[in-house]
Amino acid sequence: MTTRRRPGLGTNQELARRHNLGTVLRHVHGAGQISRAELTGRMGLNRSTIAALVNELEALGITERALPAEGIPRQGAGRPSAGVRIAEDGPFVIAVDLGVDRAVVARIGLGGRVLQRSQAPVRSDGEAWQVGAAVAGLIRCVVEGVPDAAQLVGIGISVPGLVRNSDGLIRLAPNLEWHDVSFGGIVLAALGLDVPVSIANDADLGALAEHVRGVAVGVDDLIYVSGNVGVGAGVIAGGVRLEGAGGYAGEVGHLRFNPAGRECHCGNRGCWETEVGAHAIAEAIHCPSDKVAQLDEVLAGFGEPSPAVRATGTALGHGLADIVNVFNPRQVVLGGYFRSLYALVGPEVEAALADRALPAPLESVTLTLPGLGSDSSLLGAAEIALEPLFVDPVAALGTALVGVGTRLAG
Amino acid sequence: MTTRRRPGLGTNQELARRHNLGTVLRHVHGAGQISRAELTGRMGLNRSTIAALVNELEALGITERALPAEGIPRQGAGRPSAGVRIAEDGPFVIAVDLGVDRAVVARIGLGGRVLQRSQAPVRSDGEAWQVGAAVAGLIRCVVEGVPDAAQLVGIGISVPGLVRNSDGLIRLAPNLEWHDVSFGGIVLAALGLDVPVSIANDADLGALAEHVRGVAVGVDDLIYVSGNVGVGAGVIAGGVRLEGAGGYAGEVGHLRFNPAGRECHCGNRGCWETEVGAHAIAEAIHCPSDKVAQLDEVLAGFGEPSPAVRATGTALGHGLADIVNVFNPRQVVLGGYFRSLYALVGPEVEAALADRALPAPLESVTLTLPGLGSDSSLLGAAEIALEPLFVDPVAALGTALVGVGTRLAG
The missing domain is CATH 3.30.420.40 (ATPase, nucleotide binding domain)
Structure with a gap:
């Protein structure tokens, strides 16, 4: 999966560096663990550039060094290339899959790791604020006990309806009988949090997740x-x-x-x-x-x-x-x-x-x-919430929230 | 219009320079004439970088300096920024719009300028080699008298049918009753030329041309x-x-x-x-x-x-x-x-x-x-033939053909 920049833009050294940093992270995220040699091959950059990028991600606490993974073929005759993998306590997102009869909420890390999940029935004739409160309750469950240093990058929500891409407004969710609902705002209000929320149609997110890791x-x-x-x-x-x-x-x-x-x-x-x-x-x-x-x-x-x-x-x-x-x-x-x-x-x-x-x-x-069974849309919701990390990891971490577990425990 | 690179690739200084050079050319091509200030704004690069890129395109003979165009608003209070426009005798392509009953062929320069055109009826029950010979004849017409120094970048062909994008094979053109026809090769053989040929579906090319200049x-x-x-x-x-x-x-x-x-x-x-x-x-x-x-x-x-x-x-x-x-x-x-x-x-x-x-x-x-009347597909055919110039102008000119008028006159 790739993100498109506005066509016709030029590029410079700083933009190229951010693009490369995000792209390395995207590869590690997709593969879970990857060798530096593999990164060199996939990105068409030389070893020293890759090494510098990997070191920067490590310094940011997003990735960590790994022993060369078993089963990954060695590149050439030299010593096996050191591996890069997603850090254990790295940044995470909250993914919400809102269905017609139930909501599933999960805390998900880079690499698509589901760290905690919770679900509850939803009444299809429920009003948006009632559903929002139920979702907020599930979110409190999945962040319980999260270390204070862990960074929440954002919330991604999958809905069975038409979602306006400019602002995430749910124009129509026929089976919930919702028209023009700002569900992201409703969930944030119920949580008392201010963090980026991305919302998209469930099938769109299913496609995305199956493409990235299905x-x-x-x-x-x-x-x-x-x-x-x-x-x-x-x-x-x-x-x-x-x-x-x-x-x-x-x-x-x-x-x-x-x-x-x-x-x-x-x-x-x-x-x-x-x-x-x-x-x-x-x-x-x-x-x-x-x-x-x-x-x-x-x-x-x-x-x-x-x-x-x-x-x-x-x-x-x-x-x-x-x-x-x-x-x-x-x-x-x-x-x-x-x-x-x-x-x-x-x-x-x-x-x-x-x-x-x-x-x-x-x-x-x-x-x-x-490939992801009934979790496609849930994992797709995580992908859109993680996306800012692949565009510009430094900027995304700059706006991420820490101490979420404690804040929501109150 | 933009070209997508393989996702996940990194970028470096040389790739960035080529991308920028091609992108400047794409802007000039789209606008016909554009000021350096406008290029600076659209591409998000600084003035000295833009100046260097513009000078390089000029040295390649693709663009030339223009007086600030009338009607283009001045940027700020300083002196008006010098303009860039497509060079008069720059590289060109040949565009072919193959219809069910007629073929239109044109010599087209950057900026979408139709420099010469010719058309002839085509029998819908004609065999592909007969149609190819007719198209080759029209191509000879439109390159007649072209200066020997002018560079032919390639041929673009619009067809009313399903075209395989990997190799331009016409899988099916129902109203010509063609199945699996390598029409590009047929036209080149009839011309005795070896130059890049791009083929695509007429509606696809109509969309492209209306997007670029319609x-x-x-x-x-x-x-x-x-x-x-x-x-x-x-x-x-x-x-x-x-x-x-x-x-x-x-x-x-x-x-x-x-x-x-x-x-x-x-x-x-x-x-x-x-x-x-x-x-x-x-x-x-x-x-x-x-x-x-x-x-x-x-x-x-x-x-x-x-x-x-x-x-x-x-x-x-x-x-x-x-x-x-x-x-x-x-x-x-x-x-x-x-x-x-x-x-x-x-x-x-x-x-x-x-x-x-x-x-x-x-x-x-x-x-x-x-916006382009009945010329949408024809101009779209020119766009796909010009495309290599926007990806890497230097490489595209390196493989362009000179002396085409003389060679085809024989």
Whole structure:
């Protein structure tokens, strides 16, 4: 994953140094542990430059020296290159995965290490301030006992809805019935903290996490399609998050699917979501409506797929064909309850995709399950909160908060 | 427009210098003429660095000094900053816009200046080598009389089809009935030249040109939707071309539109193209089938839209809603015969878009006509051929060809 600078900017020695420092950290973060020789190779810089950068990260307390890791091949015939790894008590972030029926909160360090986690049910008809208070409670849990010196870089929040990228405003979270909610501000107010908050759509964050440390590491063009009551997609294109002008890109759930079909909550008729959304599937398999949010588990309990489930698999594949034609991804990752659906009716999904996708984009795409299970969006939320560290580690640490455990214990 | 480097690379002084040199040239290329003060501001570098870079470009014969342009506001109270502009006899490229019924070829300099152009009809049932020979003939025309010292950087070709980005192979050009054609090699063989050739999809290049010097300058998220017998789209996302894994992204013509609809040449039923493609519209307006390639002119001749044309406008708007929901563009540029269709039934298109697009992405999008008329793809072809100059001007000039006019005159 890379961050784009404003196009047309020049660069100078100081900008180059910060870029390099952040990029070294990004590599260590991605790999967990990496040798200096490997860094030299990946970054195209010489050994002394890499050594200076690594020393600077170490002095900042972000990384530490490691013995050459077993299993990492030696570069050439010389002595093995010393390793760099994420420091034990380095900076951390708080990641929040807000679902339709539950919130998961975790304290996560560089390298994607989940240091502590906590979760609680959320009422889907709850008001934003009630949900915010519940999330704040979970945050207090996960920072309990954190050493005072540990630095909180920021909070990342994943939400099942449309999030404006300029300020993190939740424009619409249909299944929470939220419109224009400043959820970041609500959580901070409930905590009494002032720390950077980043908010993004759950599917977008699923795509990000799968790209950084899931099934799509090294894959620059991927789509994470999430069945999570509603249906949405996160897109990584050319190694970069596709956000669109306002941050709303990827609303594949409302692709026109069957103009003669059912009414959708968006006001239209026959959107893809009316065929493969949780409510449609629940109806097809006679799942009680209070179990819709647990559709993943319900589907996982199926032995043999019924004809209705097979038909849903076909509808999933047909919609994926549109996505493949339009985005030409290398990988489509099926998240949320699509994991269980795909496990049940994978052949139907694949056949329908092959039936409708154009041959050229079809031949290079694979459908896969998430490498991070149900944690993709949670880990993606950590990634956006960590991002300032990769842009400019020194500046990000400068604004990080210490003593959080003590402050929130009160 | 910016070029992405492989993520995770470091940078050093030499790389930074080349990046800066190419970036200065990109700014001059975009603006035509620009002051040093403006370059300083846009690139975030100091005056002496900018002066050194400008001097280097001048020494390479790419740019020249200009008097401060009238109409460009003075920066501060000092004397006006000297201007930089594209040199008169600088390097050039050859751009080819291959349509279904005609080929347009132009010699184009930096700044997008069309120096010479020529065009000829192309038989849609012609074999690739015949079309290649015709294009080679047009290229000979446009380099006639070029000074021997002028440097040919490369050839850019726009084609109405799916182009593999790794090697420019035309995988499919349905309306030319081409499969897996190495058209670049065919043209070079017909010319007896060895020079870099870049090939891309016409809608992709339309998007690029409109972004660099058309209606979408400064717009980082835009879609160019082209009606050109077939229907396709070019996408710029976050200021960067969205290519997809193989270069095939943007095949919106095959979005599922009406599963009960007509058969499409792709083998499916009810693709969007079967409702808004040239053949569908021609049928709706009783246009003779040998005029389909000139649908733009036929539509432009309409006084009052018939109900069938209005229905086509509605279908255009409904399909655009899918595009807006999925990509969240700031601007949708309607190219090809959609220009005339939109002029006829703009209100129907807008109403249908508003009816089906989600409110959040809808509120920030505008539909527009191309700023470059029917030349978008041609100028986009020039842009991809010029691109090496912006990555590394010195290296690109090192491989450029001189004496082309004389060599091709033989």
